Amino acid sequence: MTQHFPALLVVLPMLAAALLPFSPGPLRRASWAVALVSAMVSMALASVLAFETFSSGQVSYWFGGWAPPRGIEYVIDPLGALMLLLVALITLAVTVYSRQAAPAEVPAERLPYLYAGMLLFSSGLTGMVITGDIFNLYVFIEITSLASYALVAAGRRREALLAGYNYLILGTIAATFILLGIGYLYTATGTLNMADLRERLPQVYQTSTVLTAFAFLMVGLSIKTALFPLHIWLPDAYTHAPSPVSALMAATGTKVGIYAMIRVIFTIFKPEFNLSTVPMTAILALLSCAAIIYGALMAIAQQNIKRMLAYSSVSQIGYIILGAVIANQSGMTGSLLHMINHALMKAALFMCAGFFFMRAGAEKLADLRGLGRRMPLAAAALTAAACSITGIPLTIGFISKWHIALGAVEAGLWPAVVVILAGSGLTAVYFWKLIEPLYFPDHGEAGEAAPRAAAEPATGWAILPAAVLAALGVALGFAAHLPALGAGKAAALLLGKL
Amino acid sequence: MLETIAGKYNYWIYICLMMAGFYAIIAKGNLIKKIIGINIFQSAVFLFYISISKVPGGTAPILFDKAGLYDNPLPHVLILTAIVVSVSTTAVALAMVIRIFKEYGTMEEDRILAARKEGP
Numbered sequence: 001m002t003q004h005f006p007a008l009l010v011v012l013p014m015l016a017a018a019l020l021p022f023s024p025g026p027l028r029r030a031s032w033a034v035a036l037v038s039a040m041v042s043m044a045l046a047s048v049l050a051f052e053t054f055s056s057g058q059v060s061y062w063f064g065g066w067a068p069p070r071g072i073e074y075v076i077d078p079l080g081a082l083m084l085l086l087v088a089l090i091t092l093a094v095t096v097y098s099r100q101a102a103p104a105e106v107p108a109e110r111l112p113y114l115y116a117g118m119l120l121f122s123s124g125l126t127g128m129v130i131t132g133d134i135f136n137l138y139v140f141i142e143i144t145s146l147a148s149y150a151l152v153a154a155g156r157r158r159e160a161l162l163a164g165y166n167y168l169i170l171g172t173i174a175a176t177f178i179l180l181g182i183g184y185l186y187t188a189t190g191t192l193n194m195a196d197l198r199e200r201l202p203q204v205y206q207t208s209t210v211l212t213a214f215a216f217l218m219v220g221l222s223i224k225t226a227l228f229p230l231h232i233w234l235p236d237a238y239t240h241a242p243s244p245v246s247a248l249m250a251a252t253g254t255k256v257g258i259y260a261m262i263r264v265i266f267t268i269f270k271p272e273f274n275l276s277t278v279p280m281t282a283i284l285a286l287l288s289c290a291a292i293i294y295g296a297l298m299a300i301a302q303q304n305i306k307r308m309l310a311y312s313s314v315s316q317i318g319y320i321i322l323g324a325v326i327a328n329q330s331g332m333t334g335s336l337l338h339m340i341n342h343a344l345m346k347a348a349l350f351m352c353a354g355f356f357f358m359r360a361g362a363e364k365l366a367d368l369r370g371l372g373r374r375m376p377l378a379a380a381a382l383t384a385a386a387c388s389i390t391g392i393p394l395t396i397g398f399i400s401k402w403h404i405a406l407g408a409v410e411a412g413l414w415p416a417v418v419v420i421l422a423g424s425g426l427t428a429v430y431f432w433k434l435i436e437p438l439y440f441p442d443h444g445e446a447g448e449a450a451p452r453a454a455a456e457p458a459t460g461w462a463i464l465p466a467a468v469l470a471a472l473g474v475a476l477g478f479a480a481h482l483p484a485l486g487a488g489k490a491a492a493l494l495l496g497k498l
Numbered sequence: 499m500l501e502t503i504a505g506k507y508n509y510w511i512y513i514c515l516m517m518a519g520f521y522a523i524i525a526k527g528n529l530i531k532k533i534i535g536i537n538i539f540q541s542a543v544f545l546f547y548i549s550i551s552k553v554p555g556g557t558a559p560i561l562f563d564k565a566g567l568y569d570n571p572l573p574h575v576l577i578l579t580a581i582v583v584s585v586s587t588t589a590v591a592l593a594m595v596i597r598i599f600k601e602y603g604t605m606e607e608d609r610i611l612a613a614r615k616e617g618p
Binding site for chain 2: 138139142150153158159179186
């Protein structure tokens with residue numbers, strides 16, 4: 001039974017997603033319960049698999065018993081296990097949160113579709129994480145993307161439809177580029193298995209076919225991860241999507257995109273490819289530095305809470321990619337830690353934003369005035385999460401940014417070090433704009449948001465998942481050696497040092 | 499020179515189609531025309547996959563006695579999957595355009611943006 005867990009992990013949420021929209025009345029009304037059960041089962045399966053991976057080094061699954069490279073293979077290595085746990089945990093937290101948050105923003109008759117979309121989304125992400133076949137990766141990217149287009153369009157304003165449509169157009173261009181890149185890789189090597197590609201590619205590194213493939217893959221994945229300047233779909237999508245969807249997408253969607261990018265650069269291609277042919281890591285480092293500064297400056301300029309968080313994501317994605325492409329042990333460890341940090345904390349932040357909206361109708365920064373006293377738990381969770389993303393000591397964010405900065409110093413990239421530090425300063429500025437009205441309501445003029453009566457009045461418990469995630473981030477900051485050990489091992493494997 | 503142009507005409511067609519589709523996505527203001535552009539763009543890539551599967555002198559990859567050489571069936575299968583994905587994308591996009599038309603009363607991008615400025 002245990003050996004089939006990797007397949008079940010992908011198939012079960014997908015089956016549940018297919019079941020929900022077509023099921024009879026009673027089951028439709030219980031759609032939240034179905035989603036919750038699926039998320040809990042996924043969490044359990046992911047935990048077992050992660051444990052197995054960390055004890056045995058690698059878990060692989062052959063579909064239909066066909067040996068790779070002929071058959072499709074699922075591979076879970078330490079990095080994959082880390083991502084699996086992250087996706088499962090965030091999905092579970094967001095599902096719990098949706099119980100009260102989703103009805104506040106989505107009409108009751110559409111809830112089964114919302115849950116079906118979320119299940120499909122996390123199923124696709126899980127597939128992206130564990131697949132060992134590059135064409136399979138494309139299929140899972142498309143499953144994830146299709147679900148996210150629909151989820152974004154489920155927002156309550158009509159702007160959500162446009163945001164979803166624009167995301168669809170850009171996302172489809174990206175996916176088609178990825179498909180084309182895979183086609184070129186296949187013509188150059190005759191294989192689609194990632195491990196096999198790694199073996200066969202070095203003989204053809206200098207050919208223009210492989211260079212073209214690499215270029216198409218990188219551009220496609222950069223759109224998917226919303227790397228500056230290809231991020232334009234992200235702010236609209238995150239702002240107008242229902243807040244459970246924003247939390248889920250911001251926490252996991254772009255992270256798994258970065259994971260796919262890391263897989264292409266470090267697993268399918270060897271690091272030597274970068275050195276000998278195109279300076280891709282240098283280009284990515286430059287772009288991510290631009291993303292850090294641009295995202296932070298745009299976030300400072302925003303008045304809408306969710307739009308500020310979205311631009312903050314653009315900036316933090318820059319940090320994660322910068323750490324990865326520095327390509328030394330410290331930088332990669334920091335990048336993976338920052339992925340964990342940003343996933344937990346951005347999910348918590350979007351949950352808090354949704355909570356302030358459903359309890360007090362707050363959408364703009366000014367509407368938050370004085371809410372810190374009325375909703376202490378939510379305000380505390382938001383503050384803790386903001387501190388961790390900024391990188392205040394005693395949070396996991398401090399450790400991740402410290403590792404990234406250390407990596408940049410070791411690599412002698414002094415301009416990048418300056419950007420990392422300046423970016424942290426700017427991060428503190430925009431989060432202060434978020435925290436100040438919560439606790440110091442007397443400054444500036446009052447907001448005009450009226451208390452809003454939700455269809456089903458939300459209780460204070462709705463914020464509990466966000467508080468748990470924020471507390472987890474702080475706890476990981478105290479017990480920093482644990483995640484640092486796991487991330488360090490994954491980083492060493494990626495860089496080929498083990 | 500002629501060899502590269504005439505001998506690989508299918509690849510040139512794929513590049514032209516792809517760029518035509520890409521142009522439509524960027525330049526057309528009508529949301530449906532953008533979707534048509536997306537479809538042309540994707541079909542061009544399908545054509546590329548079918549082109550690479552051709553083995554000189556090969557026949558369709560269906561098992562029968564007299565065949566000596568077969569075309570490579572793997573890209574065919576891959577593209578079957580990609581076609582399914584493309585159909586789903588089109589379906590989702592069209593569903594969104596229907597909703598956008600109901601909400602804004604138009605499918606022209608400039609009018610939607612104008613309506614957006616005026617507020618709901």
